[in-house]
Amino acid sequence: MSDKMSFRDSRFYPVFFMIILSAILTFILATSYQLSKERVKMFREVSMQTSLLSLFIPELPELNGKTLAALEAEEISKLYKTYIVRKSLNAEYNYYKFSREGQELGYIFPVSVKGLWSTIHLLVAIKSDFSEYIGIKVINQGETPGLGARITEAWFQEQFSGKAILQADGFVTLKLIDENEQPASGMIRQITGATVSSRAVVSGVREKLKILYEQYFSKKSKGDK
Amino acid sequence: MEINAFVIFFAAIFTSNILLTNFLGMCSFLSVSREVESSFGLGVAVFFVIVCTTAINYAVYHLILVPLDIIYLQYIVFIIVIAAFVQLTELFVERFSPVLYYTLGIFLPLITVNCAIFGVSLFMVIRNYSFLQSIAYGAGAGLGWLLAILSLAGLRQKLKLQRVPAGLRGAGITLIITGIMSLAFIGFSGIAVIQ
């Protein structure tokens, strides 16, 4: 007993205590991290596939009115393999092609735009002739929670479907209006208190599509190859 | 696609002030803001510590945590870095500049628990900032915090002579003033649109 007391009073006891404490805590954390790692990784994969599929929900007869969230991970992967093919444009850039029964229904492009604080990563689905948007999906962002981060909300993203991209007189610029106003055609309701993030999505996506079109998809650039 | 460091710097001071829009560093903000001088001291100390710890944490994160695949320990590591840095600074300042120690040193222990400092390190990681961007963000956040606490202290000194409803005295009225300041700072966001 007296031995123990003297060790407790020694100068090394605090150091010893901290080492033991951090060893135990770190060990538990490392174990739980290892346990959750696979799950997180698998989830990321499935969630990417779900995001890609979610842009083409009306084209998926298997759903039968169910939502993608109701499906198991294996079913998602199966759907993904049936409909979506990954293509590469150049060494760094990949895009996705959605086709059903041999018919090409649209492209999905990963697009990154500058938000107020962070780079916003989106998936943009469009008709293969660049005529209109099929939909957009924000997959990663670091904007302010409750403000800019609301670009992930469904109503904001759904506004894009059916909006025109390329028309006879060039690339269409979508007009931003207040969140509470009634939108007419060619208008996007922006998020209250997050003008910069909303604008970033609208104009960033347009710019990226324009570049992609001019470099790779227009008749002229196709003719060059 | 990199956001210009200058944009981040000014946005962190004005449009997205770390205290007035992210509510970080409220505890010391409310308790120290009674006097202008002490607020200035604390503000400068916070600014200094934010800039330095952001730089250190950036290095630690990208040179140690990422290569070893122990990102999940970032919270503990960041807190230790901040605590250790504050302790070291305290020792140095005490040793080499007693004058500075008496003006700034007393605030240093308060800083370890200041969420603004820890918050800046976390935002830096989540937003995937480069080194330059991180420093710009840290400096902007620190200056913004200094600006906010100085203005509040100035207002509170005036308030001493005013008649405030009994139930609002102290924390209540301070929060209302902070709210009004926060409203005023939102006014700056008209400027941010021109990016």
Add this chain to the structure above:
Amino acid sequence: MNKKQIFIQSAFTENAIWAQILGICSALAVTNQMKNSLVMGLGVIFTLALSMFTISAIRSLIPPRVRMMAQTFIIAFYVILVDLFLKAVLPEVSQQLGPYVGLIITNCIIMGRAEAFAIKNTPLDSMIDGIGAGVGYTLVLLLISLIREIFGFGAIFGYQVMGTWWTPWSIMVMAPSAFFLLAMLIWLVEIRKRKKR
């Protein structure tokens, strides 16, 4: 003091937010939506309950000189567990909350309860005290976010409750409203306290 009294005292009479203005830093920012507030609140309850239990259980072993350091370690440990859990089970919420989960570590309530209660009471009492403090904190967050979400979005927990006639108040979505609402809450509590005297 029995267990029930401990709970009521730490949740209501000594509520950290309205009686001591502690710990608002880490969570006020997410109070414009109830779902986020609830998740943050649950995270705080979990962290408080278990870290108070742990700190109290090993309180006689902690050397006084590194007491604060050891407490921070234990708190950070539980916050990391919460973070890992959210990432694995509720990844979308974890993405939305961003850095605010990590900021629970610097929440002054937790350190405050550790210093004021856990360091001198039994593990079980400390745990109840922790849960009480966490519940009180969560209730305040939920109250503020209820008002902000109804006025700001016309919704409760994301479900639209106001009709299309309702014009949302943008101010309620933005930061200043949280300051004003908290001030009102403190005012009301103060008035009640004064009447009782």
